Amino acid sequence: MKTELNSMKWHILIIIIVCILIIPVVFAVSNSFKTLADAFSNMFNIIPANPTLENYIHVFEKLPFLQITINTFFIAAIVTGFKIITSLLAAYAFVYFHFRGKNLLYFVLISTMFIPFTVIMIPNYLTISCMGFRDNLWGVILPQLSDALGIFLLRQSMRTIPRSLIEAAYLENVSDFKIIKDIIIPLVKPALISTGIIFFINSWNEYVWPVLVLKSKENYTLSLALQMFISAEGGTEFTIAMAVSVMTMLIPLVLYIIFQKHIINTFTMSGIKG
Amino acid sequence: MKDIIFDHVLKAYGKNVVVKGLNLNICEGERLVLLGPSGCGKSTTLRMIAGLENITDGQLYMDGRIVNDIPSGKRNVSMVFQNYALFPHMTVEDNISYGLKVQKVDPREIEERSKAAISMLDLNGLEKRKPKELSGGQRQRVALARALVKRSDYFLLDEPLSNLDAQLRVHSRKELVKIHEMYHQTFVYVTHDQVEAMTVGHRIALMYDGILQTIDTPSNVYNRPANVYAARFIGAPSTNILEANLNEGKLIMAGQHIVPPEVWIQKMKENGGDMFYFGIRPEHTKITTDYMDNALKGIVRYTEDYGNKVGVYFDINGKELISVCDNNVPATGEKVYFTPDYSKIHLFDYKTENSIGYPEDLSKHNYGVVYELRGRLAGDRS
Structure with a gap:
């Protein structure tokens, strides 16, 4: 009886937390299907009185929305892909190679996680400008090809793999790249997927750096498009902004649903046993 | 190759x-x-x-x-x-x-x-x-x-x-x-x-x-x-090792002495020096509560039963030794006489801790010889 009561308390707490987290999403979805007048009069009604697709149609008419989605996806995919590759290779080197200054290098690398973006924003902007990548998607991508967080997460995950597995492969004359492909990747897959998701969502939601680099609308990312409707430029068209918001979160949500098992696994995994 | x-x-x-x-x-x-x-x-x-x-x-x-x-x-x-x-x-x-x-x-x-x-x-x-x-x-x-x-x-x-x-x-x-x-x-x-x-x-x-x-x-x-080290590491229970001093044909260990067979004395003399380590495996020893000549005397401190044999830990002037026996197990606190099988003893140089080697024919020098030695000892004393 006591245990049931205890567990109920936790359940109520979890339900409250989930509600707090989900209310803004429900609000956005609901208002994206309302007219502006309806939204102002019944803002907190979950079910729209007169559901309409007007806002979505408006977005597609007013903006090269497909292009913007492709831009965002392109940037997020390339950034995620590169970060995963560089993190995987660096983490492998940090775990399995012995070289002078390894710990110092790792320390320096991890310390970059604590440097605020605002500090490196201007040097990066100047570099990108000099390279001629202003108002270019590659300008957004180039400074983000590696990430200390990814190296840290994958290194932690690789450290749970018994070293003897790698040694067994060395004895079979397996190259390091093949070891990564055949042994490391399958064993750190959950960590790899969740790190990838984190990178993807971070890049997808990125605002400050793209707003600096990208100028023309056809190069915009979804965050910039969203900003058009909630700033002085777009003003009060907040139902349209909600429609853009819903479309912005659609792809990361689908990715999360597909990979949720792996993501949850990563955070509950205690280690790999041989 | x-x-x-x-x-x-x-x-x-x-x-x-x-x-x-x-x-x-x-x-x-x-x-x-x-x-x-x-x-x-x-x-x-x-x-x-x-x-x-x-x-x-x-x-x-x-x-x-x-x-x-x-x-x-x-x-x-x-x-x-x-x-x-x-x-x-x-x-x-x-x-x-x-x-x-x-x-x-x-x-x-x-x-x-x-x-x-x-x-x-x-x-x-x-x-x-x-x-x-x-x-x-x-x-x-x-x-x-x-x-x-x-x-x-x-x-x-x-x-x-x-x-x-x-x-x-x-x-x-x-x-x-x-x-x-x-x-x-x-x-x-x-x-x-x-x-x-x-x-x-x-x-x-x-x-x-x-x-x-x-x-x-x-x-x-x-x-x-x-x-x-090899003597101690191999074998369970471990080999008994005692510091031994060769003095006028006797080996003095833990304040007591025994008289080893002549072949061993010769071997020790060949090696030189008068300090040695004496080693004997517990299974190559005999202990008895009856009086024995040319034996070390100790007090039983502890016994452990291995099922088929019993390990008897006893104390000789502060040095712990172990013997393995299968019958007539002495009780804790009893006085025992301890004799090694001289065909199976090991002697090591005191400085290098390396074996001094073994006499050529040891087959005769087991417990039997010890008993024969008693006569000689008795003669020495007379």
Whole structure:
């Protein structure tokens, strides 16, 4: 009886937390299907009185929305892909190679996680400008090809793999790249997927750096498009902004649903046993 | 010649030297056991053969060539790891054949070799299972099969039985010997278990503190220990070791004395010096509560029952000795007389702790001689 009561308390707490987290999403979805007048009069009604697709149609008419989605996806995919590759290779080197200054290098690398973006924003902007990548998607991508967080997460995950597995492969004359492909990747897959998701969502939601680099609308990312409707430029068209918001979160949500098992696994995994 | 030669090999991690100038010849096709306590450098030695550890100094020869800088994969060695190192995401079949596939061996050959290993190690029906679905014994057999399919010239085993229960360990070590008898690779086996070492090895290399203490056949390591350490390490319960002073034909130990046979006195004189270490295995002693001449006297402190025998710990002027007996077990606190079998005693130089050697014919000098000696002693006294 006591245990049931205890567990109920936790359940109520979890339900409250989930509600707090989900209310803004429900609000956005609901208002994206309302007219502006309806939204102002019944803002907190979950079910729209007169559901309409007007806002979505408006977005597609007013903006090269497909292009913007492709831009965002392109940037997020390339950034995620590169970060995963560089993190995987660096983490492998940090775990399995012995070289002078390894710990110092790792320390320096991890310390970059604590440097605020605002500090490196201007040097990066100047570099990108000099390279001629202003108002270019590659300008957004180039400074983000590696990430200390990814190296840290994958290194932690690789450290749970018994070293003897790698040694067994060395004895079979397996190259390091093949070891990564055949042994490391399958064993750190959950960590790899969740790190990838984190990178993807971070890049997808990125605002400050793209707003600096990208100028023309056809190069915009979804965050910039969203900003058009909630700033002085777009003003009060907040139902349209909600429609853009819903479309912005659609792809990361689908990715999360597909990979949720792996993501949850990563955070509950205690280690790999041989 | 698929032999392995360590020539003054040294291995250090920073300032910590774990293998100190090792000289060791492992002959082609032999089963050599590297034995020693934890941290003695035996696994490091094995890993140097495998190429998994760099050699700090000295030369390692395999098949007649220096292999110090040759990577593991090019040394033609198979290894069974203590934790088996099976790839957890691969099936038994894939684990066994992975190395061959990487080497691009003909698929028919891979299948043939895998099947042979699977049936030899009784893994039929488990081919599609993953390691986590196997018992400890089955995992160990998969690790063996993986090492076997490679058909390499050198077979290295790093405490392969240590994760198995006692019964399975006995069975598996017989299997290992059988496998070696079939393929005759150069077989290097690391263990801290002396029974395993005695039963598996053609020769045992005993290591301690990074130094090779002795290398010999199991029988010699047991019966003719090269030094005090070897005498103490091999055998359970451990060999009794006492400081002994040779004085006018008597050996004074722990404040008492015995008179050893003349051949031993001669041997000690040949060695020179008057201080020695006297060693005798508990199973080569006799204790009795009845008075005995030429015996050490002690008080029983503790007994432990091994089932078939009883170990009797007794105290001689503060020195603890142990004797193993099967009947007439004295009680704790009783006074006992302790006599060694003089054909089985060991004497070591006090400074070097190395054996002073053995008289040529010891067969006559067992307990019987001791009793004959009584007459001589009685004569001496008169």
